[in-house]
Amino acid sequence: DAKTTQPPSMDCxxxxxxxxxxxxxxxxxxxxxxxxxxIHSQGPQYIIHGLKNNETNEMxxxxxxxxxxxxxxxxxxxxxxxxxxxxxxxRGSSQGAQKLVFGQGTRLTINP
Amino acid sequence: GAVVSQHPxxxxxxxxxxxxxxxxxxxxxxxxxFWYRQFPKQSLMLMATSNEGSKATxxxxxxxxxxxxxxxxxxxxxxxVTSAHPEDSSFxxxxxxxxSSYEQYFGPGTRLTVT
Numbered sequence: 001d002a003k004t005t006q007p008p009s010m011d012c013x014x015x016x017x018x019x020x021x022x023x024x025x026x027x028x029x030x031x032x033x034x035x036x037x038x039i040h041s042q043g044p045q046y047i048i049h050g051l052k053n054n055e056t057n058e059m060x061x062x063x064x065x066x067x068x069x070x071x072x073x074x075x076x077x078x079x080x081x082x083x084x085x086x087x088x089x090x091r092g093s094s095q096g097a098q099k100l101v102f103g104q105g106t107r108l109t110i111n112p
Numbered sequence: 113g114a115v116v117s118q119h120p121x122x123x124x125x126x127x128x129x130x131x132x133x134x135x136x137x138x139x140x141x142x143x144x145x146f147w148y149r150q151f152p153k154q155s156l157m158l159m160a161t162s163n164e165g166s167k168a169t170x171x172x173x174x175x176x177x178x179x180x181x182x183x184x185x186x187x188x189x190x191x192x193v194t195s196a197h198p199e200d201s202s203f204x205x206x207x208x209x210x211x212s213s214y215e216q217y218f219g220p221g222t223r224l225t226v227t
Contacts, residue, residue: 032214043116043205043218044156087155098144098209100216102156 004088009107018075020106022088025069031092033064034100035073037084044087044102047073078110114140116208118219125196125226132192133222135206141186142208146216147179150203162189196226 005023012018024033032051036044048055048062050071055062061074075082087105091098115138125131135145144163148156160176162168162183170176180192189208193200205221 036218038156041203041221041223043118043207043220045218046215049214098216099146099158099161100207101158102148104155 004090004103006086006088006103006106008104009109011109011111012075012078014080014110014112015077018078018082018108018110020073020075020086020088020108021070022073023070024088024090027068027090028092031090033062033068033071034089034091035060035062035086036089036100036102037082037086038105039081039084047086049091078108080110080112082108083110084108114138114208114215114217116142116206116217116219118204118206118222120222121220122223123225125224127197127226128195130192130194131196131224132190133204133206133224135189135191135208135219137187137208137217140208140217142189143186144209145183145189146207146209147181147189147191148205148207150205150221156205159191193224196224198226200224201226 032049034049035047038044048060050062064071085105085107089100117136119134147159150156158171159174160168160170162181164183164186168181183189203221203223207216207218
């Protein structure tokens with residue numbers, strides 16, 4: 001599985017957009033970029049995933065660069081409840097490659 | 113969305129005893145389930161992958177005789193920590209893959225404390 005690199009921590013003001021970067025320079029053509037978050041003492045929560053195109057859902061937007069070597073997760077209007085550790089994970093799509101390998105993630109703190 | 117439950121949510125046991133943790137997919141069938149362990153202020157570490165009806169595949173460094181995994185049905189996987197020791201105290205989290213989804217659904221976790 002391709003390795004990802006994320007900043008260890010970030011701060012964002014409540015109501016502003018939170019932009020979380022992720023580098024995955026060794027990603028291969030059939031690997032997806034997934035984002036999960038973990039609020040303290042809970043199981044991880046799926047946010048969004050993508051392959052090549054930018055994606056948007058009710059929680060966030062995912063912007064993937066054209067060369068696919070990096071991506072950015074955007075929380076458009078961050079709230080205090082978005083304070084969590086955010087994990088960017090590269091995952092294969094073929095059978096037997098379903099496991100998620102978690103890195104250290106980014107600890108996002110939303111400040112009032 | 114799909115729901116994965118774990119039982120118990122927390123457990124305290126004495127050193128040397130065994131503890132069983134259940135992971136259930138409540139509204140879907142899970143062909144594959146995963147078990148993770150998380151120590152304080154650390155990331156999740158994958159322990160093993162279990163497929164219904166077959167033996168689990170353990171990650172390197174995880175003792176298969178100590179962490180027994182059984183995936184007897186499409187909705188239930190169990191993790192038994194045998195002869196638990198204080199260093200086994202951790203947050204254990206399971207997840208499940210649906211058969212037709214790219215999303216992996218996580219349980220709420222089980223906090224194990226071994227005294």
